Amino acid sequence: MNTKLKVSKVSKIYPGCIANDNVSLNFESGKIYALLGENGAGKSTLVKILSGVINPDEGQIFLNNKLLKLTSPKDAKNNNIGMVFQHFNLFETLTVFENLSIDSEKNNNQLRILVNNILKKYNFKIDLDVPILNLSAGQKQKVEIVRCLIRNPKVLIMDEPTSVLTEQETEDLFLSLKKFSKEGILIIYITHKLKEVLSLCDEVAVMRKGKVVSISRTIDEKLSSLANKMIGEKLEKIKKVTSNNLNREEILKVSRLNFNSDDPYEVNLMDINFTLNKGECLGIAGISGNGQNELFQILSGETLSNNGSIKFRSKEISKLNPKERREYLMAFSPEDRISQAAVPSLKIYENVALNNFKTSNFFERGLFNERKIKDHSKKILSNFSINTDNVNLKSQFLSGGNLQKLILGRELITSPELLICFNPTWGLDVGAINYIHQTLIKINEQGKSIILISTDNDELLQLSDRISVINRGKLSKIMSAEEVNPEKLGLLMGGGLVD
Amino acid sequence: MIKIERRDETSNIIYFLTPVLAIFLTLITGAIIFYLLGFKPLEALKFFFITPISDLYGLSELLVKATPLCLIAIGLSFCFKSNNWNIGAEGQLTFGGIVGGGVALLFYNHQGFYVLPLIILAGAIGGMVFAMIPAILKIYFNTNEILVSLMLVYVSKLLLDYLVVGPWSNPEGFNFPETRQFSDSARLPILFEGLRIHTGIFIALISVFLAWVVLFKTYLGFQIKVSGLSLKTAKYAGFKGKTMILLVFMVSGACAGLAGVGEITGPIGQLHRMISPEYGFTAIIVAFLGRLNPIGIVFASLIVALTYLGAETAQIFLQVPKYTGQVFQGMILFFLLASDFLLFFRIKFLGFKKYEY
Numbered sequence: 001m002n003t004k005l006k007v008s009k010v011s012k013i014y015p016g017c018i019a020n021d022n023v024s025l026n027f028e029s030g031k032i033y034a035l036l037g038e039n040g041a042g043k044s045t046l047v048k049i050l051s052g053v054i055n056p057d058e059g060q061i062f063l064n065n066k067l068l069k070l071t072s073p074k075d076a077k078n079n080n081i082g083m084v085f086q087h088f089n090l091f092e093t094l095t096v097f098e099n100l101s102i103d104s105e106k107n108n109n110q111l112r113i114l115v116n117n118i119l120k121k122y123n124f125k126i127d128l129d130v131p132i133l134n135l136s137a138g139q140k141q142k143v144e145i146v147r148c149l150i151r152n153p154k155v156l157i158m159d160e161p162t163s164v165l166t167e168q169e170t171e172d173l174f175l176s177l178k179k180f181s182k183e184g185i186l187i188i189y190i191t192h193k194l195k196e197v198l199s200l201c202d203e204v205a206v207m208r209k210g211k212v213v214s215i216s217r218t219i220d221e222k223l224s225s226l227a228n229k230m231i232g233e234k235l236e237k238i239k240k241v242t243s244n245n246l247n248r249e250e251i252l253k254v255s256r257l258n259f260n261s262d263d264p265y266e267v268n269l270m271d272i273n274f275t276l277n278k279g280e281c282l283g284i285a286g287i288s289g290n291g292q293n294e295l296f297q298i299l300s301g302e303t304l305s306n307n308g309s310i311k312f313r314s315k316e317i318s319k320l321n322p323k324e325r326r327e328y329l330m331a332f333s334p335e336d337r338i339s340q341a342a343v344p345s346l347k348i349y350e351n352v353a354l355n356n357f358k359t360s361n362f363f364e365r366g367l368f369n370e371r372k373i374k375d376h377s378k379k380i381l382s383n384f385s386i387n388t389d390n391v392n393l394k395s396q397f398l399s400g401g402n403l404q405k406l407i408l409g410r411e412l413i414t415s416p417e418l419l420i421c422f423n424p425t426w427g428l429d430v431g432a433i434n435y436i437h438q439t440l441i442k443i444n445e446q447g448k449s450i451i452l453i454s455t456d457n458d459e460l461l462q463l464s465d466r467i468s469v470i471n472r473g474k475l476s477k478i479m480s481a482e483e484v485n486p487e488k489l490g491l492l493m494g495g496g497l498v499d
Numbered sequence: 500m501i502k503i504e505r506r507d508e509t510s511n512i513i514y515f516l517t518p519v520l521a522i523f524l525t526l527i528t529g530a531i532i533f534y535l536l537g538f539k540p541l542e543a544l545k546f547f548f549i550t551p552i553s554d555l556y557g558l559s560e561l562l563v564k565a566t567p568l569c570l571i572a573i574g575l576s577f578c579f580k581s582n583n584w585n586i587g588a589e590g591q592l593t594f595g596g597i598v599g600g601g602v603a604l605l606f607y608n609h610q611g612f613y614v615l616p617l618i619i620l621a622g623a624i625g626g627m628v629f630a631m632i633p634a635i636l637k638i639y640f641n642t643n644e645i646l647v648s649l650m651l652v653y654v655s656k657l658l659l660d661y662l663v664v665g666p667w668s669n670p671e672g673f674n675f676p677e678t679r680q681f682s683d684s685a686r687l688p689i690l691f692e693g694l695r696i697h698t699g700i701f702i703a704l705i706s707v708f709l710a711w712v713v714l715f716k717t718y719l720g721f722q723i724k725v726s727g728l729s730l731k732t733a734k735y736a737g738f739k740g741k742t743m744i745l746l747v748f749m750v751s752g753a754c755a756g757l758a759g760v761g762e763i764t765g766p767i768g769q770l771h772r773m774i775s776p777e778y779g780f781t782a783i784i785v786a787f788l789g790r791l792n793p794i795g796i797v798f799a800s801l802i803v804a805l806t807y808l809g810a811e812t813a814q815i816f817l818q819v820p821k822y823t824g825q826v827f828q829g830m831i832l833f834f835l836l837a838s839d840f841l842l843f844f845r846i847k848f849l850g851f852k853k854y855e856y
Contacts, residue, residue, distance in 0.1 A: 325737075
């Protein structure tokens with residue numbers, strides 16, 4: 001039977017951000033649809049609405065012309081909508097079969113026969129009686145897919161399914177998806193990987209900032225045209241004056257940096273090489289979850305990397321922790337300002353004391369020098385125009401912008417040689433963003449260096465002297481900011497190659 | 500629909516008043532329980548909480564019981580504040596007792612000022628080493644310290660059992676499961692003639708003062724505080740996480756070991772099976788009732804010590820089992836956690852909202 005899914009004028013508004021803005025889409029079985037977009041484009045919100053996890057503020061969803069009421073994930077299941085999320089929802093210590101039987105009404109014998117038939121039909125090789133933790137990521141995903149198939153889904157939604165898969169597993173998955181599609185299951189494939197859209201899908205809807213900006217057939221599209229649509233062509237460069245490149249003094253050298261994580265949800269870094277000069281800003285672009293987190297943690301020293309991989313002013317620092325690196329005048333501003341860069345329930349001056357090193361004398365002979373820390377904090381509050389002068393205020397009462405200013409202020413007041421920051425303006429209002437951008441430009445002009453890891457392309461093009469793109473744990477070649485355009489950036493971010 | 504939300508700000512005064520509220524609620528519930536058992540509630544409560552401390556002997560007993568509780572809870576507060584869940588203080592106390600007791604037995608026919616300090620030191624080191632086991636396993640093998648420290652309690656208790664029945668049992672003791680009496684030089688001096696209160700209380704008071712200084716005035720204390728609030732931040736600030744785990748366990752174990760050695764060289768004077776009426780577990784309640792604050796812990800240890808005494812008087816005068824004491828301890832913890840929940844969260848009744856399409 002033909003399945004038609006219609007999303008009609010769906011909007012979802014969060015405070016300060018429109019996640020879905022009047023989204024209308026039509027899907028029909030027999031085709032594989034791609035939903036393409038950057039982080040924060042609104043893909044996940046739409047998927048959550050379709051699976052009943054969140055309720056839209058406006059708009060309707062129709063399945064075969066029948067209005068759907070999706071108030072919980074159960075409703076989606078009962079209406080034969082199946083979901084496979086990016087992160088698996090499986091009990092690691094239970095066996096495959098136990099996991100499948102948890103939310104099934106069938107008795108165990110019936111279920112076992114059914115599951116075996118499904119496994120045979122699609123040539124899935126999974127032992128039903130081994131615990132989930134013994135399976136590879138690809139096999140776990142197959143278990144999730146089988147769980148959906150048990151319920152004879154009409155619609156199958158895959159949310160960035162390949163982020164944890166190997167190349168081979170990805171190919172396998174695509175073959176299965178094509179099979180499902182032939183059998184009449186409507187498939188919606190959410191991704192930010194351009195190549196996958198072209199090799200797997202029939203139609204593609206591109207989302208940007210909550211809106212659907214384009215719907216087209218994939219045979220009419222190329223990597224570059226999709227990249228342009230995804231990133232948007234309105235990128236302009238209000239760039240700062242390029243730093244005087246006469247000064248070729250090398251500050252940081254990263255060579256043959258490799259990182260293999262035990263955690264399957266972390267990204268492995270492969271053969272990262274770059275150098276950073278004095279007074280320069282190196283931008284690292286990429287879609288989030290491609291290794292930025294891991295790279296930041298390695299550069300800051302929270303995670304240690306292989307010997308000899310990081311040199312600061314020709315000194316080997318790859319085995320130093322963040323505190324020891326601060327002694328070399330490095331400073332760090334992590335992405336997560338609320339639970340990492342600062343502790344909300346601590347007072348401002350206590351948060352300032354987190355950036356402690358020998359010359360600051362915050363702790364003389366191990367004792368907490370409250371007066372010194374408070375004086376230092378007052379200086380930060382006034383120098384970085386934070387809208388309070390009360391150092392005893394708990395940091396949770398600062399707005400996001402003021403908290404970020406406090407963090408940057410804390411890191412910069414010591415005049416570091418190198419600042420490494422990760423999404424410094426994430427979630428801030430325009431005023432705060434401007435202030436922070438100006439601050440970053442100013443410290444570049446003072447001859448200090450910056451590594452700016454960011455998922456905001458406008459920001460990168462505004463501030464960077466050179467830009468590289470990180471994709472699946474690999475850095476692209478480093479380009480000077482002048483030769484970068486949205487198309488190139490989009491291609492590299494989506495895993496394509498440029499010349 | 501009922502919605503539970505986190506409150507923005509809780510005032511410091513209320514934060515330290517909720518333990519008082521918890522105690523009050525415990526008293527009310529206790530009264531109801533006594534009433535249901537057929538006693539006059541007020542009279543029963545009086546037997547439980549007033550009679551035991553209405554004379555000098557009672558007050559001394561209160562301090563005798565509060566001393567180990569306070570000492571252990573002080574140590575535990577280092578662990579709990581930094582997100583390390585050491586619940587094996589009872590085992591560390593027992594092992595400290597074993598090591599200290601071993602030294603005491605070694606010197607059973609020696610006299611001299613050096614004997615007691617040696618025993619106390621040995622006890623502290625014993626508890627410390629025993630607490631390092633869960634810490635090291637956590638650091639290098641990522642084991643769960645709750646399970647390891649708890650299971651080690653039974654290891655040390657069985658070891659003590661074996662020693663007092665077997666190799667260390669008193670050769671003139673008619674096979675009773677106990678060791679020789681320690682020599683006088685191995686005993687903590689009594690403060691007042693005729694009362695059991697001993698100089699161990701000074702060890703507890705000194706540890707309270709030191710803990711206060713370390714937790715609130717030093718870099719180490721700052722690191723413990725930050726790690727307890729956010730491990731991610733501690734890592735970002737470059738605190739040496741592994742060293743700190745080991746350190747807080749060592750402090751905690753040493754305190755428990757001191758408590759153990761204080762018991763055997765104080766009121767007990769020998770090793771036998773029951774050197775602690777589960778002080779190590781009860782001290783967990785004391786630590787939380789005192790808000791992990793050294794001063795708070797002093798008061799909390801007195802209150803919880805009173806439940807031990809009350810249970811004994813109640814057993815005599817009301818013929819109820821002495822385990823009523825544990826019922827009261829359990830109620831205190833229950834009400835404390837419940838009022839904490841309301842302190843940090845608020846419950847909102849939203850009524851039924853229809854979804855409209």
